[in-house]
Amino acid sequence: MVEQIKKLETEIRTTLGNIKDAVELDLFRLKYLVKKGSIAALFEQMKDAPPSEKPIVGRELNLLRHIAESEYKELKEKFNSSSPAKKQIDLTLPGRTHFTGTFHPTLRTMDEMIDIFTELGFGVAEGPDIEDGYHNFDALNFPPDHPARDMQDTFFIKSDKDLLLRTHTSPVQIRVMQNQKPPIRCIMPGRVYRNEAINARSLAEFHQIEGLYINKKVSLAELKGTLMVFAKKMYGENSSFRFRPSFFPFTEPSAELDITCYLCHGAGCRICKHSGWLEIAGCGMVHPNVLRAGGIDPEVYSGYAFGFGIERVTLLRTGIDDIRLLYDNDVRVLRQF
């Protein structure tokens, strides 16, 4: 039997010397090392050997198995480490992109507007989205029969007819006046709701930013000056503006601020309804009744107020011509700004 073992050892050494790749190495494993391989077969034969030979046969066989297994392991490692996947790193490949979120264009516009007004000395105030009829209408000098109070224009809370989703940020003005003594100078950004058909120009849910300044002897000239400084910072020194008389229940006199159309630069187009101008803000001197509702004496104090639609300003800055695109949440649109 010892001779058989020596013969197998010679065979194994020759085979190992000729192995060139992982495939050949695996064939070697299947021939000699597995449970039904040549070495195991000799172990099997050992039980028929004469008792005197058994210790020598056992030692020789164990030695052979050890040699074969360790050589096999060594070659396996050699083939693994030289495989192309492990050996080469391609430094010219582009890196992995990690996408980060961006601010929504509406939020970005709002932040920028807040920055400019903060620079001009305005503080920031906020109020609830669910308002009562008093703060949303009565205190703001809306007559009892005003159409805005209609179900067609306002979302009322079903369980309580006096509660509604605020239709503008103006009720925050009343809340600020009730809680603060003049001089008051603040802006009120927030979400507002109107029961309107959704189309390219209007949504049922959008954002406004409202401004309020109350002090002794506040004049219309100050209102115009403040809005012009803001508008030039926001739209650039070369933009043209105009004030146009208007009407709101809560201001007297009232005006609207227009900017030259960004698309046609005043020549007239579809976006500006061929007027060459786009409305960007409503404004005016705070109505004495509103001051009274806020607990402020109109004989002593006066003030101005203004309000911007933030989506409208965003459309003007980005050139988007359909307001719905802002809230489709298509990242291909939103990432551009």
Ligand SMILES: [Zn+2]
């Ligand atoms: Zn135009």
